[in-house]
Amino acid sequence: MLLEARDLWKSFGGRPALRGVELSIKDKGIVSLLGPNGAGKSTFMKIAAGILRPERGSILVMGRDPRDPEARSLIAYCPQEPGLFDELNSWDNLMFYARLYSLPEQKAREKARILLEELGILDHASKPVGKLSGGMRKKLGLAIAMLAEPPLYLLDEPTTGMDPGSRRDVWRILREIKADGGAVLLATHYMDEADELSDTVYIMDKGRIVASGKPEKLKERYGPPSVVEIMFRRVPSQSSVEDALRGLEHTWSEGKLRVSVERPEKVVPRLVEQLYSLGADIGSVRIVKPTLEDVFLKLTGRRLETSEEK
Amino acid sequence: MRRSRIKAFLVASTKSFFKDKGSVFWVIAWPIILVLMSAYVFIPPSAGSPMTMKLGIVNHDASRSPFNGSSLISVLSNVKYNGTRLFEIKVYKAEEDMLADLDKGKLDAGIIIPSGFGRNLTLGTALLKAYVGGKSIYSIQVNRGILESFLCGFAREIGLRKANIALNYISGAPSNWTHPSQFNATFKEFVYRFMVGLVEPINTTLVEKAPKALTERPRILGWYVLGAVGMMMLYSGFSLGATAIVEEKEKGRLERILSTPSTPADLLAGKMLSGLLILLLSSIVIILSGLAVQAEVRWNPLRPADLLVLLHFLLLGVMTISMGFLLSLVSKTTKGAGNLAVGLGLLLSFTAGIWFPKEWMPGALRMLADVFPPTWSLDAIRDIVVYRVGIGDVALLTVESLAATLILFLLGVEAYRRVIRRYVEA
Ligand SMILES: Nc1ncnc2c1ncn2[C@@H]1O[C@H](COP(=O)(O)OP(=O)(O)O)[C@@H](O)[C@H]1O
Ligand SMILES: [Mg+2]
Numbered sequence: 001m002l003l004e005a006r007d008l009w010k011s012f013g014g015r016p017a018l019r020g021v022e023l024s025i026k027d028k029g030i031v032s033l034l035g036p037n038g039a040g041k042s043t044f045m046k047i048a049a050g051i052l053r054p055e056r057g058s059i060l061v062m063g064r065d066p067r068d069p070e071a072r073s074l075i076a077y078c079p080q081e082p083g084l085f086d087e088l089n090s091w092d093n094l095m096f097y098a099r100l101y102s103l104p105e106q107k108a109r110e111k112a113r114i115l116l117e118e119l120g121i122l123d124h125a126s127k128p129v130g131k132l133s134g135g136m137r138k139k140l141g142l143a144i145a146m147l148a149e150p151p152l153y154l155l156d157e158p159t160t161g162m163d164p165g166s167r168r169d170v171w172r173i174l175r176e177i178k179a180d181g182g183a184v185l186l187a188t189h190y191m192d193e194a195d196e197l198s199d200t201v202y203i204m205d206k207g208r209i210v211a212s213g214k215p216e217k218l219k220e221r222y223g224p225p226s227v228v229e230i231m232f233r234r235v236p237s238q239s240s241v242e243d244a245l246r247g248l249e250h251t252w253s254e255g256k257l258r259v260s261v262e263r264p265e266k267v268v269p270r271l272v273e274q275l276y277s278l279g280a281d282i283g284s285v286r287i288v289k290p291t292l293e294d295v296f297l298k299l300t301g302r303r304l305e306t307s308e309e310k
Numbered sequence: 311m312r313r314s315r316i317k318a319f320l321v322a323s324t325k326s327f328f329k330d331k332g333s334v335f336w337v338i339a340w341p342i343i344l345v346l347m348s349a350y351v352f353i354p355p356s357a358g359s360p361m362t363m364k365l366g367i368v369n370h371d372a373s374r375s376p377f378n379g380s381s382l383i384s385v386l387s388n389v390k391y392n393g394t395r396l397f398e399i400k401v402y403k404a405e406e407d408m409l410a411d412l413d414k415g416k417l418d419a420g421i422i423i424p425s426g427f428g429r430n431l432t433l434g435t436a437l438l439k440a441y442v443g444g445k446s447i448y449s450i451q452v453n454r455g456i457l458e459s460f461l462c463g464f465a466r467e468i469g470l471r472k473a474n475i476a477l478n479y480i481s482g483a484p485s486n487w488t489h490p491s492q493f494n495a496t497f498k499e500f501v502y503r504f505m506v507g508l509v510e511p512i513n514t515t516l517v518e519k520a521p522k523a524l525t526e527r528p529r530i531l532g533w534y535v536l537g538a539v540g541m542m543m544l545y546s547g548f549s550l551g552a553t554a555i556v557e558e559k560e561k562g563r564l565e566r567i568l569s570t571p572s573t574p575a576d577l578l579a580g581k582m583l584s585g586l587l588i589l590l591l592s593s594i595v596i597i598l599s600g601l602a603v604q605a606e607v608r609w610n611p612l613r614p615a616d617l618l619v620l621l622h623f624l625l626l627g628v629m630t631i632s633m634g635f636l637l638s639l640v641s642k643t644t645k646g647a648g649n650l651a652v653g654l655g656l657l658l659s660f661t662a663g664i665w666f667p668k669e670w671m672p673g674a675l676r677m678l679a680d681v682f683p684p685t686w687s688l689d690a691i692r693d694i695v696v697y698r699v700g701i702g703d704v705a706l707l708t709v710e711s712l713a714a715t716l717i718l719f720l721l722g723v724e725a726y727r728r729v730i731r732r733y734v735e736a
Contacts, residue, residue: 049569053735069571077569081562085322087329092322099318100570102311128329154569 001026002152002183003048007057010043017043019207020057025152025185030178032194033187034292035204036304041187042080044204045156048185049077061152073101077154082141086130090121090140093129094147101148108147115143119169135166142170146177153177153184159193171197191292191304203296210299215292222298223290224249224260228268231256234281244274251303260294315572319580324587336652337546337592341538342599348534349603353527363456365397366408366420373428377468382423389460396456412443418453419443431468469509477502528606532696533667535600535607539593540664540688543630545655546592550585551634551722552647555729560644564733574730578723586627593623607695615694615701618708622687625715629684630655632715632722638729664688683714 001024008021017040025031033041046052047059050066064071084093091112098108116122119139124132129140142158155174159167174197177184188194194201195215202212211218232255235241241257248267249260261267264287275282296304327333365386371379387399400417402408408420422439430436440457444450483497493500558564558577567577600607609616634651641647659665663679671679679685690707693699 046565049565051565051568051734069573072569073571075569077566079562079566079569083561083563083566085326085563086561087326088322092325096318096322097566097570099314099321100567100572100576102314102571 001060001063003059003061003185005044005048005057005059008044008047008054008059009056010040010047010052010054016207018047018054021204021207021209023202023209023212025183028178028181028183029199030174030184030186030197032198032201033185033204034189034191034194034201034296034304036189036302039189039204040207041189041204042156045077045079045154045185045187048154049075051077073148074150075152075154076145076148076150078141078145078156078158080156080160082137082144084129084137084140087128089127090116090125090129090132090143093140094144097144098147103147111147111149112143115146118173119143120166135162138162139166139169142173146173149182151183153182155184156187157189158186159188159190167193189304191296195292201292203292203299205296205300211295218292218295219290222295224262224294224298225290226261226264227288227290227294228259228261228264228271229256229286229288230259230271230275231283231285232280233283236279240278241275241280244271244278249297251297253303258294260290311571312576315576316580316583318572319577320584320587323581323584327584327588336549337542337588338595341542341592341596344538344541345535345596345599345603345605348538349531349605353530353534355527360391360394360396361452362395362398363418363453364400364416365457366400366402366411366417367423368402368405368408368420369423370425371423371427373426375428375432377431378428379423382427382464385464386460396460409441412441415443415445417443418449419457421457466510470506473502473505473509476505526606528604529696531600531603531605532607533692534665535597535605536688536692536696537659537665538600539596540626540684541656541659542592542596543589543626544659544664544684545652547585547589547627547630548634548637548651548655549648550581550588551631552637552641552651553644554581554585554635555638555726555733556641556647557644559733568734574727577730578726582628582631585631586624589627589630590623608698609695615699615704618701618704619691619694621708622691622711625711626684626687626691629687629711629715629718632718635722635725635729639725658682658684683711683718686714687711
């Protein structure tokens with residue numbers, strides 16, 4: 001067992017941040033902790049990294065208390081903020097952490113070069129990292145975690161605020177870690193990231209794990225059979241559309257209407273006709289597979305993205 | 311293992327410190343500016359030698375006596391104090407010209423020698439008139455004192471000569487003279503000693519005890535160069551200690567650092583060593599700049615006392631950084647901690663005998679200077695490298711500084727632990 005958390009509780013100033021979290025990582029691969037901002041993901045990661053102490057419950061990292069220095073040499077924790085020396089360049093930052101893990105200097109330098117190259121930072125590696133873009137700094141933070149090649153990575157939102165290119169880089173790296181036999185606990189609020197990368201997803205909301213399992217299984221179990229995604233060029237009035245949709249589970253996101261349906265072939269023609277008659281100008285209608293977003297909606301009654309705004 | 315982790319903090323903290331322009335200004339540029347200002351503004355090349363009074367003289371005396379107005383002028387222009395001429399004489403024809411210059415501040419004092427001065431000096435009382443000026447009440451007082459004490463001494467000298475001359479006119483004891491039983495002297499001796507006593511009833515032996523800071527210029531400069539080192543140590547040491555943890559927290563490094571195998575003790579050791587290295591490097595640069603302006607700072611590694619200097623630099627660094635850890639208890643942000651550290655560091659530099667000699671401080675502050683441990687170490691360093699005292703003379707100061715450092719260090723470590731616990735529960 002790489003990581004095992006049982007009934008973890010933690011509160012800040014009387015307000016609970018974790019409420020009986022159970023989470024385990026048995027084997028190599030990627031486990032996601034998916035939840036909106038404020039769900040308690042970072043709190044969990046910090047407890048797993050031995051920085052915070054749970055109030056109740058137990059957590060073991062490879063059989064050890066995470067606050068034990070032995071356990072800490074078995075993990076690499078990359079916080080949301082990458083934790084860099086802004087005045088120093090990428091090399092110096094990497095070597096700083098390499099020394100904290102007591103890695104042999106020569107080896108660390110070689111490994112650092114490979115990582116910088118792979119993440120596309122090598123050309124900027126001698127600039128003070130304070131001058132790098134946010135995405136590049138986050139990638140450097142990830143590179144630091146990879147220096148020590150630990151059996152378990154604890155990555156807290158490694159792609160938040162990244163441009164799509166960098167995000168792809170990170171995803172590729174995470175798959176490589178997995179291929180090399182590493183295990184990753186990935187905290188994220190991007191459902192597509194969790195969906196794309198995870199072997200197992202833990203969905204977290206308000207300090208609780210509300211569901212867990214393989215993404216496919218979760219979608220099968222909690223998601224609707226299909227989702228109809230309608231794009232409008234012009235929406236007549238949202239309230240009249242709402243009338244037409246009465247009885248159907250649906251959400252709006254970025255001008256898109258998503259409707260959960262059992263049998264799309266029956267519902268779609270009628271729905272389109274109704275919308276036309278209300279004066280809507282429809283751009284496209286697609287029938288798509290449900291996503292983890294739909295799972296979250298089903299479980300919590302809220303959308304991941306809107307909850308994030310709060 | 312632990313070596314590697316401490317090295318991590320040592321290298322990264324020191325490097326990032328010197329890459330920050332603000333820090334470099336405070337630890338290097340500002341102290342050098344202070345040294346240069348000391349050499350060219352506060353302690354101008356004329357400093358360290360006693361003052362010379364500018365004295366105007368109008369001489370109306372044309373007596374042919376053995377001692378007259380011209381003789382007085384020549385004595386005045388030759389009199390010295392600690393090797394420096396006490397008066398710079400300018401002779402005027404007209405009183406009005408002299409008084410006008412006195413008004414303009416071109417003279418510190420003026421003397422008018424009336425006619426008949428020489429003759430009256432020989433027989434009777436010679437008259438003399440003096441005006442004393444000055445730039446402030448204080449300097450008028452000083453000028454008056456100098457002139458008055460010179461003239462008193464001069465009058466005494468004349469009196470002694472006259473007593474000697476008078477002896478020539480005494481042949482023998484009058485018949486009604488009886489030998490006073492308590493004095494074993496002849497009549498002539500008796501009269502002589504009596505007259506000398508008239509002229510000089512009291513002869514005071516004066517020993518000057520100036521603060522060490524106020525000796526010759528190279529030593530004054532040496533004193534201030536170490537003052538600049540001390541001031542830098544205070545605000546930089548305070549600041550390094552006060553910001554050590556809160557900065558790691560604010561930059562988001564603290565949690566990541568403590569998730570690695572390194573412990574809070576490694577962080578403490580690394581921060582302390584990097585702080586000491588920064589303070590040592592800047593001290594060396596400041597002292598070199600002092601040597602460049604001819605300050606007296608001597609160090610010879612073969613002299614046993616000089617090795618103590620290294621110890622005291624170490625103690626100063628540990629003391630100030632530890633005090634910085636104590637400051638971190640009351641500051642919640644890096645900026646706040648930095649401002650508090652620099653403000654307090656400067657304040658203590660000015661009041662606790664670091665930058666201004668503690669002898670200048672009024673009562674209560676003088677006490678502060680006496681009980682402020684960094685001043686002990688700094689004074690020990692000054693005693694050794696500026697005044698070249700031996701081990702014996704700084705032994706007590708060294709023991710006291712060591713004890714104070716140990717106590718401050720333990721307090722600092724406790725403060726550090728508390729501050730760490732404020733942020734992480736590791
Ligand atoms: N150090 C802290 N002090 C007070 N409240 C905190 C602290 N850390 C987290 N919280 C609170 O705990 C809850 C969970 O936060 P967090 O674990 O950061 O969520 P997430 O990482 O999922 O966004 C939030 O309500 C947050 O405000
Ligand atoms: Mg978070």
